[in-house]
Structure formats: structure tokens, C-alpha cells
Amino acid sequence: MRTNLATSVTLFAAFLLVVAGCNQSPDSDIPPQSETQNSTAASGDVETSVESEPTAAADSMPAGLKELDADDRTAAMQQKVCPVSGQSLGSMGAPKKIDVDGQSVWICCDSCEEKLLADPQKYLAKLEP
Numbered sequence: 001m002r003t004n005l006a007t008s009v010t011l012f013a014a015f016l017l018v019v020a021g022c023n024q025s026p027d028s029d030i031p032p033q034s035e036t037q038n039s040t041a042a043s044g045d046v047e048t049s050v051e052s053e054p055t056a057a058a059d060s061m062p063a064g065l066k067e068l069d070a071d072d073r074t075a076a077m078q079q080k081v082c083p084v085s086g087q088s089l090g091s092m093g094a095p096k097k098i099d100v101d102g103q104s105v106w107i108c109c110d111s112c113e114e115k116l117l118a119d120p121q122k123y124l125a126k127l128e129p
Contacts, residue, residue: 062090072097075104082108083123084115100124 065073075097076089087108089095095106098113100120105127107116116123 062088064090064093064095066090067094076106079106079127082106082112083126084112085109 061077065076068076076095079089081088082095083105085108089106089108092108095108096110096113098105098107098116100116101124103124105116105124107113
């Protein structure tokens with residue numbers, strides 16, 4: 001009987017995590033941005049692609065990034081991922097810009113804001129080149 005109750009509680013908790021937003025733990029191993037930049041650089045520079053092929057870049061851009069103005073879109077594209085969840089910015093709707101210690105940081109969704117502000121140095125370190 002206790003096993004069934006424990007299983008039910010575990011399944012319910014997992015369901016709530018999926019429904020609540022981000023599907024990755026804030027403590028997951030997210031590579032620093034420099035590693036992400038290196039893999040992107042090998043496949044082609046995003047900024048160059050946008051300038052040389054605006055239609056193709058706009059088609060492959062996550063829908064959430066299209067909701068931002070040009071300056072914010074450029075900044076979010078340079079950051080690429082949410083430092084809290086590791087999700088691609090724009091993949092969960094329009095990313096949100098938060099000011100942390102005088103630095104603009106993009107997050108994928110509202111549920112990442114509390115985690116970012118609770119331990120800013122942990123997440124800012126993931127954005128260092």
C-alpha cells in the first residue's frame with residue numbers, strides 16, 4: 001500500500017514539473033556558453049547567417065525570438081541558451097530579460113527568474129566566455 005502511494009506521489013510530482021514550464025533541473029550540467037559557441041562556430045556563425053541569408057535565418061529562428069524587437073533579438077541570439085534550464089532561448093515563447101548585478105540576462109520562461117535571482121553567481125558563471 002505504501003509503495004503505491006509513494007509511486008502515485010512521485011508520478012504526480014513529475015507531472016507538475018512538466019506542466020509548470022521548464023523540463024530541466026536547475027542543477028543540470030549546462031555547458032558554459034563558450035562550449036556552445038564553439039559548436040555553433042563549427043557549423044557557421046549565426047550573425048553571418050542572419051546578414052547573408054535573412055529569409056533562411058528567420059525561418060529557422062525559434063518563434064519566441066521573433067516576438068522581440070531587433071536589438072533584444074540580437075542579444076538573446078548571442079546568449080543562445082537559458083543559463084538556468086539550458087533550453088534554447090525562444091523555444092518556450094518570448095524569452096525574458098532580467099537585470100542581474102547590472103548585466104542583462106535572458107531566461108527562457110518566468111519560472112527560471114526566481115532560481116536565477118536566488119543564486120545569480122552560479123548562473124552568471126555559465127554565461128562567461
